[in-house]
Amino acid sequence: MRKWVFLCLLFLPFLSLAAEREIRIGLIDTFDQDFYLETFVPTIEHIQKTLKDYKITVIELQQHNLLANVVKERPDFLVSSAGNFVTLISKLGAQQIATVSRNHAYSPKEAVSSVFIVRNDRKDLQKITDLKGRVLSATEPHDFDGMLVGMGEIAARGFDPDTFFSKTLFSHYQYPDVATYVKVGAADVGILGTCQYEKLLTTGQIQPGEFRVLEAKNNTEACIRSTERYPDTVFYALDTAPIDEVKAVSLSLLSMPKGEFDFEWVPASGFLKVYDLMKSLKLGPYEHLRETTVKDFILSHQKELLLAALLLCAILVHVVRVNWLVNRRTEELKFALAVQRATERKARENRQKLDLLEKSRVISQMSSIFAHEVKQPITNLIYYASALSLLLQQLGVKDDRVEYALKQMNSQAKRTSDIVEHVRSYAKHKANRSEVFNLVEVIRRAINSINKEEIEGVQTTANLPQEAIAVGDSFEIELAVLNVLKNALKAAKNSLNPQTSVSVTAQKHMWKITITDNGPKISEEIFSALGRPTSTSKKDGLGVGLSIVLSIIENNGGHLTFRRIEPNGIAVDLFVKKKEE
Missing domain, CATH: 3.30.565.10 (Histidine kinase-like ATPase, C-terminal domain)
Known part of the structure; x- marks a missing residue:
């Protein structure tokens, strides 16, 4: 027993040191599956490969109650969108280590954007301002390079993004997706993130010419966009991360080579635009702008508000009385107009019926006259064709081409005669030959x-x-x-x-x-x-x-x-x- 106690005391410092060498990396769950497989997993694998002395632990954090979740799980590093990064700078001392740089992007600080797509046959939707009061489809409420950047473009046009659309349908990366909602008419417009429109075309999920991008920017980039560009995904350390771990992770990330997915981690700037975006949406560090002080205002203006309420009640009573009188008179006028319109519609329908009957009568008469006059010439044509055939036989003239032509002439003449006879039967209302x-x-x-x-x-x-x-x-x-x-x-x-x-x-x-x-x-x-x-x-x-x-x-x-x-x-x-x- 003493021997085992001595060994535990001997190795206790080493066990404590091993426990301290854990690196906890959090991923804020606002990304699609492609990002997770093509960016996050290769990054974690590279860190594990280069930092073999550390235990790498990955923590998935939900966007809902983000601050509380980060405090509870205590990650050292976080991977998130630029929007979540600027949110946590002031609250948890987030410090950027690197930003994703992709081949298709203009630059790391101008990499992500959104596109507004509508069905190509919606000629009434030509500009972003035409979308007011329409139904929107998007992936996630907190999707940065989809929903948030798109809403920032709405705010930049002078509209309130919270009330601009009448309804929003979220796909949550499931089916039906954003494009399907728009395609079937459940939504008028859809917001897609960076290069998602091109990816849907490449995979055949949508067809060329099926959708149209609103206000596409004139640029030479690989992916079309309708909005401004913002920094891509950020890998950052929190204020509680040990300096040695920050140094090790920074060296590992910045030395990571481009893999099969063609991306790398580089230092980047451009986050002032993100601050402006979050301010326009009243999110993140500017979420306090959504708070109201109605209670304080009421307490400090009780007398004025009471007088205003009494005046408003008096006005409302008057308005209700006037509206009741107006509505009563309006209903009477509507009834009179409805009776007049019904009478006019009935007269118009009767005139149309008379016109149709007259036209049918004239056509019937003309058909009877035509059939009567044409039948005799057609009969003569049949007789002449038959007589000509007999004459050729008597003369001993045999020509297959002439015989074929006479047979066809006789056949077509009989067919014409049948058509004329049917016309006459319809003019005389005879029964058909079943x-x-x-x-x-x-x-x-x-x-x-x-x-x-x-x-x-x-x-x-x-x-x-x-x-x-x-x-x-x-x-x-x-x-x-x-x-x-x-x-x-x-x-x-x-x-x-x-x-x-x-x-x-x-x-x-x-x-x-x-x-x-x-x-x-x-x-x-x-x-x-x-x-x-x-x-x-x-x-x-x-x-x-x-x-x-x-x-x-x-x-x-x-x-x-x-x-x-x-x-x-x-x-x-x-x-x-x-x-x-």
């Missing part, structure tokens, strides 16, 4: 009937099953599909990458034919008028093409619907009856 047919063959015939000039330059895809047995007038369905497809081709040719598609899917009792195009976006007024006889923007159109298609489909027991496609284009769904099993 039959069982393969809808896929009808659609393919419609596609093959389109001229090369009409389809040239447009990428058209067809997703059709092998067979789709339907019931109705196959000739009419073919005309309907052909009409809609031609409209889609004409609309698509006005886009940069013209595309159309035709597909058939099975419903409960119907086959759904979907024809889409990526033509330009149309107004709500034009979209609501689709399928009704009205005016048209086409130079050679009557404005009744889709209304005829609607009549054909409904006459065959189906129906027609129109849908918008985002970001532009129209989808037309034609529903045709299935053959019952």
Whole structure:
């Protein structure tokens, strides 16, 4: 027992010395995962490698109640943003050792900044001042090179950053992230930190042209920005750190070579700008500016405030009475105006209905006259083609090309005659000729009937099953599909990458034919008028093409619907009856 006591007393000074040679490094948790893996971990590994006689202990500190957390954990050194550094200078005697210097930065003291991003289609957001009252998305409330630097830019424009945005959504480095909030419309604008916009583009999380940076600075830097530049991450010692440890850590940091992540630690200045930023935001060393002295003011002005309160109550009573009278009269006027507007709207709708009925009547009459006058010449054309074929046979003239041309002439003339007959049947309101047919063959015939000039330059895809047995007038369905497809081709040719598609899917009792195009976006007024006889923007159109298609489909027991496609284009769904099993 005496021997063991002697050995403990002998090695006690050495054990005490070993305990004193611990270096405690704190990391204030306001950085993203990339910083932790690409900057902080390599730095700690280098310190451990160069200071083998010291035990390196890493402490993660939360931003909430920062001062209390630092006092409780007692780190010797801290790694944080420049904002937290200037906060702790006056409170805990923080002393800079080094600042991160990266290749993409203008300089270590002008390295971090923020960008404001909006969706490219938001034409109403062109400047930072246009963001007032909008919804913001950001990563963290205390993210220095994101939220704080961005809010500093708002303050520099003369606005109160605490009330400038109506609402703020924080992603906390999770999904949905800042860009996703903006993309789906949950937020109007997003704030990203240094080079985060370029990183999202590089990783494919956002696409080129999908977002726009507001008030991008004109510079030659590697990363775009909307704000001023501030110093990068700071490695600093607190006032309680032993001088030998400060010297050892300083030598280790400043001698650290650039690794695979291309950064180094260097001495830097430029923290006066950080002080100005924190003052404009009333944070850190200037957080006391948020404190109010309302209690002292009330106690020292009790009589004046009482008189002001009585006067205010009298004014309020008067204002309430006047407002009540005004609101009563306003409601009466609103009711009278509403009745007048309803009457005017009803009269306008009746006039529109009469115009449409008149137009439909005229078109019906014209169609009947046209069909009647054209049928005889077409019949003669068929007879002449047949007679010419017989004459060639009698003369013994045999030419495959002539026979093919006569057959095509006869076929097209009969097809024209069928079209005329269908026009006459619609003018006379005759029932359609129902039959069982393969809808896929009808659609393919419609596609093959389109001229090369009409389809040239447009990428058209067809997703059709092998067979789709339907019931109705196959000739009419073919005309309907052909009409809609031609409209889609004409609309698509006005886009940069013209595309159309035709597909058939099975419903409960119907086959759904979907024809889409990526033509330009149309107004709500034009979209609501689709399928009704009205005016048209086409130079050679009557404005009744889709209304005829609607009549054909409904006459065959189906129906027609129109849908918008985002970001532009129209989808037309034609529903045709299935053959019952």
